[in-house]
Amino acid sequence: MTKTEKRNLRNGLIFVSPWIVGFLCLQVYPILYSLRLSFTRYSGFGKPVSVGLENFRTLIQDPLFTKSLYNTFFYTVWAVPLGVVVAILIALAMNQRVREVAVYRAILYLPSILPLFALSFVWIVFSNPRFGLLNYILQGLGLPIIDFIGNPVWTKPSIVLLAQLGAGGPALIFLAGLRGIPRELYESAEIDGAGAMRSFWSITLPMLTPVILYDIILGLSMGLQVFTQAYIITSGGVNMAGPNNSLLFYVFYIYKNAFQYTRMGYASALVWVLFVISMILALSVFKWARSWVHYGNE
Amino acid sequence: MDWKYVKKHLKKKTVPRILLMVMCLFYLLPLYWMVATSFKGSEELSSFPPTLWPHKFIWQNYRDAVEYIPFLKYFINSLIIALGVTAGSVLSNSFIAYGFSRIQWKGREVLFLIAIATMFIPFPVTLVALFDIFAKIGWINTYLPLIVPSFLGQALYLFMIRQFLMSLPKDLSSAAIIDGASEFTVFLKIMLPLMKPVLAVVAIFSGVNAWNDFLTPLIYLQTEDLYPLSIGLQFFRAEHNVAFSQLMAASTLAIVPVVILFLLFQRFFVEGITVGAVKG
Numbered sequence: 001m002t003k004t005e006k007r008n009l010r011n012g013l014i015f016v017s018p019w020i021v022g023f024l025c026l027q028v029y030p031i032l033y034s035l036r037l038s039f040t041r042y043s044g045f046g047k048p049v050s051v052g053l054e055n056f057r058t059l060i061q062d063p064l065f066t067k068s069l070y071n072t073f074f075y076t077v078w079a080v081p082l083g084v085v086v087a088i089l090i091a092l093a094m095n096q097r098v099r100e101v102a103v104y105r106a107i108l109y110l111p112s113i114l115p116l117f118a119l120s121f122v123w124i125v126f127s128n129p130r131f132g133l134l135n136y137i138l139q140g141l142g143l144p145i146i147d148f149i150g151n152p153v154w155t156k157p158s159i160v161l162l163a164q165l166g167a168g169g170p171a172l173i174f175l176a177g178l179r180g181i182p183r184e185l186y187e188s189a190e191i192d193g194a195g196a197m198r199s200f201w202s203i204t205l206p207m208l209t210p211v212i213l214y215d216i217i218l219g220l221s222m223g224l225q226v227f228t229q230a231y232i233i234t235s236g237g238v239n240m241a242g243p244n245n246s247l248l249f250y251v252f253y254i255y256k257n258a259f260q261y262t263r264m265g266y267a268s269a270l271v272w273v274l275f276v277i278s279m280i281l282a283l284s285v286f287k288w289a290r291s292w293v294h295y296g297n298e
Numbered sequence: 299m300d301w302k303y304v305k306k307h308l309k310k311k312t313v314p315r316i317l318l319m320v321m322c323l324f325y326l327l328p329l330y331w332m333v334a335t336s337f338k339g340s341e342e343l344s345s346f347p348p349t350l351w352p353h354k355f356i357w358q359n360y361r362d363a364v365e366y367i368p369f370l371k372y373f374i375n376s377l378i379i380a381l382g383v384t385a386g387s388v389l390s391n392s393f394i395a396y397g398f399s400r401i402q403w404k405g406r407e408v409l410f411l412i413a414i415a416t417m418f419i420p421f422p423v424t425l426v427a428l429f430d431i432f433a434k435i436g437w438i439n440t441y442l443p444l445i446v447p448s449f450l451g452q453a454l455y456l457f458m459i460r461q462f463l464m465s466l467p468k469d470l471s472s473a474a475i476i477d478g479a480s481e482f483t484v485f486l487k488i489m490l491p492l493m494k495p496v497l498a499v500v501a502i503f504s505g506v507n508a509w510n511d512f513l514t515p516l517i518y519l520q521t522e523d524l525y526p527l528s529i530g531l532q533f534f535r536a537e538h539n540v541a542f543s544q545l546m547a548a549s550t551l552a553i554v555p556v557v558i559l560f561l562l563f564q565r566f567f568v569e570g571i572t573v574g575a576v577k578g
Contacts, residue, residue, distance in 0.1 A: 016394050021450055034424070117510070
């Protein structure tokens, strides 16, 4: 190693050292530490008592574990694809060449940065069967009144719907993607006699696939973490997380075990299952993506 | 009149306009309902069907909202946390990103790849263990677990700043280095001023995220006088028998700072979000 190389190595490490500290203390160590805790019974006070695989055995037979896993998958399976479709639709709308488009763009984007805790309260009021606007509109359309947060069939779909308020964020990324598609592609398609629909399916959509992948990965990660909405709508879910525990999402169940029942050992076992599931999901999505993501060769 | 021209205008301008307006309507309705409900009196609120426009504007609701709960205290707490996190994110990420982009050293790319990979680890995975760790060092019920981590860099912001720094020409700094300036001087005197636009994006995003954060303060803060708005509003419902109009008034007040920030710095929001879109 030359003198310059040595100096650069030293300087480089000095500059990134805060990140290294954070990586080791806030990520690596906690993940390993929770692995250790997952084999113990631990209330947060005193010493963890080793119990071997007991937590994992309990977990397999725990109906609430299965329920929270089901609820989380239900939410993710609906919210992620719907989120992609809505974001693309918004992006297509944002891409229209009308003079005041900046105003529309701002309106569609704004809800995505508003605090979810406040939006959850708004949702409680907005979807209320008695004084909510949503049901008033449904009624006007001749549809039945739905108790979106009181009926266990509707609680999760209602949260999927609420999540669409945040579609403006990903839509901006799709908009950037749309802008990046070379114009010539559309021009030559038009010469070949392709209509608008045909162009969308064979040019726009394939060219957007990298962004779609990004959005799916982001959505999956957010979907597995869904918590705030459920916590607020169920007022902390102290007895039950929504009617029939229909809003008991996985992270909510971790939270309840760790901080309401002080079962830190069991909560750590749950954490590890989440860690493994999210790693497997991320890897399989990347692998699956190879078959459909189109990388332009520019 | 030229019929063909009218048809084209209809297709290119009028139809998109109507579609856009309908979409915007959907996105504005919940917010409209929040504000409308916040002004309704209790009688009006219980009438069915709901009134679309408040008959009488009860400004008292806003007064009640800030007096029912220590609103101002929560508001200031939220502000303290948000400012702390913003300062931490801007300082640490600019410093770290410099090391990840402007200095050439062995192992840099591998470490950066690891940093990016951590983005895929869901944050709750570390939650239980971190709580126990912070409890052992006596950080529970302080702002330290909320603010200190922001001083250790976040992958997303590192990525954003690095993208920006990599696009700057190399000889901007190499001349100064040859003249004997230390890497730290170059960072402070040359690079930091140039980073302003991207740091503005980081500041806005980290600040807004801290303001909106719910899970972290929920876990680490235990006494009411430390609560930020996100946790404080929750109390509202439990203690005051669901005063919906006042709750909506308080929610409106919690949202307003973010809306103002957005209106002032719209450009940065848009830039920040699109930087995240990686190609390939």
